[in-house]
Amino acid sequence: MAKIAYYPGCALNERSSHLDRSARDATVRLGFELDELDTWTCCGAVPPVSEERVMNLIAPSRILKDVRDSGRDILITICDFCYNTLKRTNYSIKSDEITRKRVNAFLADDTPERDYLEKDDSLWEDYAGEVKVIHLMEYLRDELGYDKITESLRRSLNGLKIAPYYGCVMLRPQNEIQLDDPENPSIIEDFVTALGAQSVAYPYRTECCGSYLSVSSPEASTRLCYRILTSARNNGADAIVVSCPLCFYNLDSRQKAISEAYSDFTPVPIFYFTQLLSVALGVEFGRQGFEKHYVDVTPVLDRIGINTGLGGVE
């Protein structure tokens, strides 16, 4: 089975472990394995903008350099923040010579200690952006192909109306990310269709859910999420699909605060794309971590006849 370097990031390692597990379950059934890096650190979640803050580039660069040094050229991430940070760091190392030199000067400074521990005598080689950072969904679309997913389905999600939610950092800034059109993307829509479900069009799919404002200004995030969720619901969605742990947190857990603030609000279940994928590929219901969700997802799955008891569909 093909093994592909995989950077889970801190959220998937702990608080969003259900995203990690469903991704691993699903990819094994699709014929490849997510091979977690031996050592990794936090990527820093947000890339720095000004040149002066070169320090914030060091952690993601070290992760990327370790992947290059292990002889691999593709790195898969799932968390949108990690994806954005790693990909943009790689972009600035690749496109800007000054950044590349600065970052490598720091990285080279790191190595003596490592030499002492690991007796590494190999020659120093500057990291120049050789690794290609890709999102798991991008891998499914471009390398594996959505047709292959449709062929491998054990259980079509036919009858389910799903609203894709992109959020902000998965698509933007588009000149550096280049995953899809920043204003009119289709990567999640096509994914949902490949699973046999129907994708719902609504205007708020690329609007921000408030991101880290859920910590500093929770009320602002509540208002944004209310708009997104209600718009999806009014356009006929049974559920929303996301790929980012923070979008998930905002859209799912925040529904408690939204229900208190808005009397007309009806809860909408939220899925990670990997959960829908692994349900459709026949992974047991009990392995999906649905108990971590604030809004119960079982009524929606029950309705299309997916056994939400303990057993799987096999």
Add this chain to the structure above:
Amino acid sequence: MSENTGLAPPKSPPIRLTREIVNAGFKQRVNELSGQHMDACYQCGNCSSGCPLAQEMDILPSRVMRLVQLGQSDDIINGGTIWICASCFQCTVRCPKGIDIQAVMDALRQIAMEEGVDHFGPDQISPELAASVPQPGLVGVYRKLAT
């Protein structure tokens, strides 16, 4: 605040520019930190109309751009806009002049923090929130809003 959902902040009074209130090096500093050209902005207002958080702001993004052009640092540094911006890049994507407005906001936050204005400290987060928000949210908020 839910009753005025969708409303833009009120129009502010005209400013009389004098030597005393114009911060001459401010625009230059923002240009250097963000790598953008503030003078490229021609005030079309696309950033403000697309901003999902515009209704939470006291100064709209397009107005922030104009105030930087005019060297009006105090209003921006002491205002709420730079701290409510969630860095979602909507403005950056839509700017017809190709200005990375999110980078400008980041530069402004950096300038504010250099002057000792931290927006959100570790003591301001509730323990329940700290125990439940996914880590990108925690790391992100402190990287963006605190020194």
